[in-house]
Amino acid sequence: MAGGKRTRGGVTTGPVAAAPRVRVLLPLPLGNAYDYRVPEGLALTPGAFVVVPLGGRETIGVVWDGEPDPGLSENRLRNVQAVLDAPPMTAVLRRFVDWVAAYTLSPPGAVLRMAMSAPSALEPPAPQAGWRRAAAPPAGARTTPMRRRVLEVLADGAARAGGELAEAAGVAPAVLRGMADAGLIEPALMPRRRLFAAPDPDHPGPALGPEQREAADALRAAVARHGFSTTLLTGVTGSGKTEVYFEAIAECLRRGRQALVLLPEIALSAQWLDRFRARFGVAPALWHSELTSRTRRETWRAVAEGAAPVLVGARSALFLPYPDLGLIVVDEEHETAFKQEEGVVYHARDMAVVRARLSEAACVLASATPSLESATNAQTGRYATVHLPARHGGAEMPAVEAVDLRRTPPERGRFLSPALVAAVGETLDRGEQAMLFLNRRGYAPMTLCRTCGHRLRCPNCTAWLVEHRAQRRLQCHHCGHVEPIPEACPECGSAHSTVPIGPGVERVLEEARALWPEARVLVMASDTIPGPAAAAAAAKAIQHREVDLIIGTQIVAKGWHFPHLTLVGVVDADLGLAGGDLRAAERTVQLLHQVAGRAGREERPGRVLLQTFAPEHPVMQALVHGDLEAFMEAEADGRRPGHWPPFGRLAALIVSSEDERAADRTARDLGLAAPGGEGVEVLGPAPAPLAILRGRHRRRLLLKTRRDIAVQPLLEDWLDKVEVPGNVRVQVDVDPVGFL
Template sequence: MVPEGESWQGDGAPPDAAPAEAEAVRLAVLLPLPLAGSYSYLAPAAAGLGPGDLVLVPFGRRELWGVVWDRETGPDGAPSAEAALDTARLKWVGRRLPAPPLPEVSRRFVDWVAAYTLAAPGAVLRMVVSVSSALEPPKPQQAVRLVEPAPEGLRPTAQRRAVLEAASEGPARPAAELARAAGVTPEVVRKLVALGALETVELPAPPPFALPDWSRPAVDFSAAQAAAAEVLRGKVGAGFSATLLDGVTGSGKTEVYLEAVAAALARGEQALVLLPEIALSAQWLERFERRFGVAPAEWHSDLAPPQRRRTWRAVAEGEARVVVGARSALFLPYPALGVIVVDEEHDGAFKQEEGVIYHARDMAVVRASLGAIPVVLASATPSLETLVNVQAGKYAEVRLPDRHGGALLPEITAIDLRVEKPERLPDGNPGWLAPPLREALAGTLAAGEQALLFLNRRGYAPLTLCDACGHRLQCPHCTAWLVEHRFRGRLFCHHCGYARPLPPACPACGAEDSWRACGPGVERLLDEARLLFPEARVALASSDTLTGPRAAAELVERLRDREIDLLIGTQIVAKGHHFPHLTCVGVVDADLGLAGGDLRALERTWQLLQQVAGRAGRDALPGRVFLQSHDPDHPVIHALVAGDREGFLAYETEERRRGNNPPFTRLAAIILSDPDPRRVDGLARALARRAPRRDGLEVLGPTEAPLAVIRGRHRRRFLVRARRDLPLQRLLRDWLAEVKVPSSARLAVDIDPYSFF
């Protein structure tokens, strides 16, 4: 048998001693490319390659890694029914890579996600093996140690004696470290190795992650928490289940679901916790370390390449016992996954909008089902889809109706902006805070407590226009206005990243110094707060200022240490955080999002405002929340003020049912784009002519997308609505196969769309 990792021939040619055809096997190898399926290769039967093995194979003029997906010949070498290519035309596998085989459940997950999302299986595989450098083992660390007895004829010098003395005092260590300990240059150490006084050895790699101690005691639970934790512990090891952990903000959901993690660890299994925002991880990591004594493995886009390599391999080898990460962490190749937790399961950040388009919450349920393990969906504001599954008996439910430690939910008040109009600021500019909110903030700050102003709009102003002619500054690559970020001195497009400074004169009329900022962003609120409360220590929190977990952790620490009096932020501060001294929350524009134009606009606004309101009064001090609105009688605002969650959900459920919308039907979006608007229109017309017609299926469009141009590509959309019993994916696949897509065009399929831009 060819040893693992050893190449028998890397150029696609047969081995030097070519085996007879009966001694070769045909393998289906899936490559990490957006192709229709796997490719056939030959390998020596003696190599023992089988499904899951990672291999190098020739592909065109290059060599790619791939995964053996299946054997196309049996043990006797006879081709299977699926083997259609002439064996003589096939190339040979190069070599097996020294990496753990891809688990069978991961391969099934790839196939399932590809079929559901209508994505190429290789594109999904690329998400599973996203760090190809981790397929080779890490290079062992070289160290040096003392040779005894010392070689004859060694001429001692002061520097050499210092090195030999330092080497005698401890175990082998890297040459650079030994040189520092002896106070000499590394060249002195290298010379002693050459003379035989020191020898080079390989150090065993330290474990990449410390083992969490699941036996450490948990926090003191309330009766409701203890009962919920017992239910979740009982799910682990009992096969597949999906459970909604439904608890009000501040009820201690994290500590409860960590008991399910502990139960998986006790069984020697791995655990995965998905968070929607990396900025949420700072306090979560603290809670995890208090419970288990060590930090978990992290997985998100801010990891440096060496850390990504180390973490991927540790997960694949089963050495990373607990992983906390963003949605992509779901696709890591866990060999012994025992439980999945999706925290803030309602959050839209779990939806991947580019490449392979999927919703991580829904795919987490699928991954749990394929692996016969439990999944826990945790939220204070569960999605309507999840609640309907609970009502249908598909998901179990555990509820935490009260805040931990006796804290009370905050009092919520609506401020009618039609009556309580914001006043102008001392500098003459318009203000955005109504008098009741100003007074509440002043009282909170005077009492030495902390406050939060929430506005889900980045930058200084959402629109900049010329006062002389009304010209609006627009992105040249997108149908979107440029947003002024005054602190950075530039205008930005939030869709493609285009940036430019504010021009000195209007390009339309030539007027100078005529630019006017329209509407507030969080930067403009910061200016207003500094004018109104000059003694307060004010900070800003948005995705522009919190660029990673470290920045988020520093902000949390400053708030905890009471170095900030007033925090102004976007949705990045609306969930997951616990600020014990924060007692007042002001929502500057509670109407933002209510007119979103999509079927989930009301639900998302209710969830967001409920979450941001939940930041107030989470400890001993009571909390107050003020919602500024031009429509305080709107069902969302009314439900929040009245604390009538069930009433709002019943209203929203009936609206969805009456509108024939999900979760009572299924939706799919077809998005076409091309640099040439005529070409994309021609493609849209060709698809429209071949649109399927079937009872229970409705095809809407084509129409220009709300954002008709992004990054210079013109966009058109179809929306397909189908009864839940129809085979939606098969119908879409057959339809799309009838039209040839030009090479310049792109066609994306979004099953269960969450955005409609």
């Protein structure tokens, strides 16, 4: 168990009441807080972190709001054992935990666990010992030139760490030991170092154009009001949205409040961090899954103490203990990466708006391609809007063309059409950079036997195995299962009969090397760019023109700025349109528009080629004509009559079990107990598109209601009617964004 400095009576904001018991919420998937007895002499207020017994062990919890159960007999109560010396959890964060739990139908303890994601941070950092000049050095103590240099460094009276002191004075550590023995210096506790330098809101940044200044003024005013507001910040790719919301961060800093920026891929945001340093003079605090446990502990504590003025993080950063949050920015707010699909299922964009409301803070949702939900909220006046219509610095939007693969198909066995091959060749000949985009990792998405037609499938999931030729392996991108490429078909036994079907980025790389052998090629995919260091190295190589051709998956759409990139070729623009996903067209137009926006961001004009079998599709037409607004209006018109989001509410129940019959029985029982009435419809049960995932059989039911009907009471009543066996799991997904 992570411990901390334990104190009795260490909470100073006044006791809750004279009653000798409190409610304590534990970071466990439990539905309610537990009552505990408060020992004599110990004063507790809501938010205090305490150590309590649970079963045969100790655990850390939080004193929660509300009255203990007066009907609980005294002999069933156990004592709070200690209070931890940590900043109490704020009332805002406690309310946020309760709100998220109620909205997502999750146990409050499971949500609390996300807010206690660094339990070791509840222990104050150990004091560090150093040296200072002795207050009363003995008369006649011998001094040498080296000792005098040490005393000169310590002349300001401040304590210094031994290593730092020895280095500053140019002496060996033995000299310090001798001076201590002689009484010239004495041990002293070091002041705690500041982990994060304070960003300077008045540090000179890039010059803003007239439209950017007007937009920045609007966001600064929203922050200055010190109240809740939500603003949708839109603008074409390259219009300077980041620099605009930086001015909102600067205003937040001037008013002494903390700012949070949520990014969909914080580990891949090297260029964003460079821009932040250029504007504010220092780096922000970071929060993402790749931080070391020590950095997480130090960052969590710094946030709680108000010593991290700006934090940039992934969706989990919403649950950090900010004492006074004044601004939340959700960059690329349309990204589905903000939806957490496991554990507590929530959408960070929507929860950011809630946290801002509870904190009386401003919220900014930024995107070149806003979600239909956010666009609708802006149109109805729930959100304010700020729009940047043109690229910054006079750069023009790229010209977008559709390449009809029915008329100009690639050569047999190839995947790049003659038009795209010619365009890449011309771009490279001019000394400019080109990008080929395909949202598929690996070499091929499917492998089959040419003899019997058997398709190699994951043993744990309803998914094809993806070939990764460079590693000589087949991999499931859903559960991570890996196996070698077989020498013979596992079904019919034919030797060397398996063949790859379709392209992945590795196969495009193979084709590119054959076409342009002299080109310097970089593949940008999650397999090749695994974290911050690799992302920074890739961005640096591209900016320094050490790369001619970039081949990438969706991570190349995440806000990169490559000044010399003038051509983007989309290998398969139709890829995201397959299947019955409600948001397939919306997501495809957003992704392709973001990818297209990488081209021509400086003085040289950009060009985008979309390889498609359906150039007449509304998505392709919207991209070619640059009319995303008309596309989104048509998308809204298609959803409004059927009360599909954002004009109605959805909630999914995902039933899963390792026992297929148990999953079917529970799904059937839920179907029979489904709610009804005007404006309420239940679809299913039906096998999920991924009917088996990680060895569990999955069935789905979908609740659809009018916008004015709250789904949570319906779900709670529905679930109460059905007894779920212990070997079956029912996951609730309110406002689903995916349907796999």
